[in-house]
Amino acid sequence: xxxGSRGTGDGRELPEPLQRTLRAAIRLxxxxxxxxxxxxxxxxxxxxxxxxxxxxxxxxxxxxxxxAAFLVASHRIRRSPSADHPYGFHRSIGVAHLVAATALLAMxxxxxxxxxISLVTxxxxxxxxxxxxxxxxxxxxxxxxxxxxxxxxxxxxxHFKMKLAEPLHDKVLYAxxxxxxxxxxxxxxxxxxxxxxxxxxxxxxxxxxxxxxAGIVRDGVSNLRSAIGGLTxxxxxxxDDARPHPLLRRIDxxxxxxxxxxxxxxxxxxxxxxxxxEVFVVPTDPxxxxxxxxxxxxxxxxxxxxxxxxxxxxxxxxxxxxxxxxPEEAEPA
Amino acid sequence: MxxxxxxxxxxxxxxSVILMVGAGCGAQYPRDTHGSLRAATGGSLRVxxxxxxxxxxxxxxxxxxxxxxxxVESYAASIGATVRWRVGAESVLAEEIDEGQxxxxxxGLTSSSPWTEKMAFTRPYATVQSPNGDSVKMVMATRPGENxxxxxxxxxxxxxxxx
Numbered sequence: 001x002x003x004g005s006r007g008t009g010d011g012r013e014l015p016e017p018l019q020r021t022l023r024a025a026i027r028l029x030x031x032x033x034x035x036x037x038x039x040x041x042x043x044x045x046x047x048x049x050x051x052x053x054x055x056x057x058x059x060x061x062x063x064x065x066x067x068a069a070f071l072v073a074s075h076r077i078r079r080s081p082s083a084d085h086p087y088g089f090h091r092s093i094g095v096a097h098l099v100a101a102t103a104l105l106a107m108x109x110x111x112x113x114x115x116x117i118s119l120v121t122x123x124x125x126x127x128x129x130x131x132x133x134x135x136x137x138x139x140x141x142x143x144x145x146x147x148x149x150x151x152x153x154x155x156x157x158x159h160f161k162m163k164l165a166e167p168l169h170d171k172v173l174y175a176x177x178x179x180x181x182x183x184x185x186x187x188x189x190x191x192x193x194x195x196x197x198x199x200x201x202x203x204x205x206x207x208x209x210x211x212x213x214a215g216i217v218r219d220g221v222s223n224l225r226s227a228i229g230g231l232t233x234x235x236x237x238x239x240d241d242a243r244p245h246p247l248l249r250r251i252d253x254x255x256x257x258x259x260x261x262x263x264x265x266x267x268x269x270x271x272x273x274x275x276x277x278e279v280f281v282v283p284t285d286p287x288x289x290x291x292x293x294x295x296x297x298x299x300x301x302x303x304x305x306x307x308x309x310x311x312x313x314x315x316x317x318x319x320x321x322x323x324x325x326x327p328e329e330a331e332p333a
Numbered sequence: 334m335x336x337x338x339x340x341x342x343x344x345x346x347x348x349s350v351i352l353m354v355g356a357g358c359g360a361q362y363p364r365d366t367h368g369s370l371r372a373a374t375g376g377s378l379r380v381x382x383x384x385x386x387x388x389x390x391x392x393x394x395x396x397x398x399x400x401x402x403x404x405v406e407s408y409a410a411s412i413g414a415t416v417r418w419r420v421g422a423e424s425v426l427a428e429e430i431d432e433g434q435x436x437x438x439x440x441g442l443t444s445s446s447p448w449t450e451k452m453a454f455t456r457p458y459a460t461v462q463s464p465n466g467d468s469v470k471m472v473m474a475t476r477p478g479e480n481x482x483x484x485x486x487x488x489x490x491x492x493x494x495x496x
Contacts, residue, residue, distance in 0.1 A: 038470070051483050100418055115483075123477075124366055124453075124477040124478025125477075126454070126475070126477050126480060126483055127363065127454030127483075127489065128453075128455060128456055128480070128483045128484055129456065129484050129487045129488060130456075131456075131491055135486055136487070136488050136491050136492075138362075138363055140363060188344070188347060191347060192347045197345075197363065197480065198362055198363035198364065198480065199362075199363070199364055200363070200364035200365055200366045200368075200480070200481075202478045208346060211342055245348075294358045324363070329433050
């Protein structure tokens with residue numbers, strides 16, 4: 001058995017353009033943390049007795065979790081593999097993804113349950129006046145303004161984070177960008193609700209929130225599935241979990257077209273930004289096989305893509321039986 | 334796809350609400366769920382009162398007095414309404430205002446009174462020292478969801494305060 005691994009990469013082993021992307025993502029997430037803190041304080045001050053505004057506040061507090069998880073994880077992945085962590089630390093990304101997905105689901109679930117309860121118990125939200133500098137103003141207007149102003153930054157930041165998520169193959173960034181989006185739709189719902197309450201529609205607030213929460217719960221569930229899948233060694237998928245990663249097919253094709261290779265079965269798991277690749281190969285003829293050819297295959301696979309970092313090639317007399325899957329399960333990439 | 338649909342639905346709802354708010358601005362905004370303010374204006378304001386001197390006092394003959402009673406009477410006058418008193422315990426009044434038999438409840442209520450599920454408190458119209466030295470915020474209550482009445486009463490109280 002030839003082991004071609006040089007250890008899972010640390011952050012420095014990302015190609016230069018991607019390192020820049022990663023640094024940009026880290027800056028974006030610091031900005032997110034700072035702006036969410038300001039927003040949470042601002043919304044907390046004006047929320048008063050409004051239930052919808054309190055929910056919005058909890059949303060803002062919860063959306064601190066994904067960027068925090070991202071920042072911790074992107075710090076951890078810089079470490080090199082050690083005797084105690086031979087695979088390196090890239091799996092921290094998977095853990096952060098789990099945290100982000102759970103936060104998203106909690107946010108959607110809380111919003112849904114809370115608004116359903118106020119619908120069922122017929123809670124009619126009272127919104128009175130505030131006095132600012134001697135002027136009496138309906139508090140609803142203030143809530144609308146705060147919700148509109150505080151959600152400019154999540155929209156902008158979320159847009160940029162979504163753009164970085166694919167090139168970086170970063171699922172935490174993806175979940176967090178989804179959360180930013182969720183944040184602004186829930187803000188919009190709060191605005192609709194408050195304005196509706198002003199029209200005497202006590203149910204407007206809660207109904208708008210239920211509509212929005214459905215989408216957030218859906219995002220939370222799909223991210224949670226994707227995060228758990230990644231951590232339980234599901235085959236590597238694209239950053240948005242839409243399909244098996246296209247590299248899987250290219251790995252198989254590259255190995256299969258080696259003249260000395262008769263049969264190939266590879267398995268690839270997502271370690272974070274990087275993939276951990278194991279390739280079982282059956283040589284056509286024992287005389288064709290050499291350690292050098294194995295090492296060459298490892299290098300060829302590694303140069304396919306920066307994500308393919310830790311590669312193990314295992315030559316065997318026959319493919320392992322438990323790895324024989326019916327071809328229809330191999331979805332076209 | 335679903336989330337896009339949801340977003341569009343919310344945006345459409347927002348647009349229609351803004352249109353309605355714009356159209357309704359000439360009339361009254363915010364509005365009551367059950368039109369309490371409109372019904373009281375030029376008619377009668379149904380006020381529940383529980384005795385709590387010096388804020389509210391109920392004489393043996395059923396005569397209602399106290400500082401809050403006077404405030405409510407001048408508020409009613411400001412909207413051309415006469416006050417119809419209903420004397421009772423706080424717990425009874427809480428049920429009645431929640432069911433819509435009353436418009437306003439007074440009785441030396443404070444911002445920490447326990448009836449927030451049944452009635453909507455106004456913003457504090459005065460802050461006083463309680464006998465044990467805490468500062469207590471005095472409020473009145475309206476029927477929940479009657480935001481036009483709430484805002485109208487709050488504006489009146491804020492105006493009184495500045496005098």
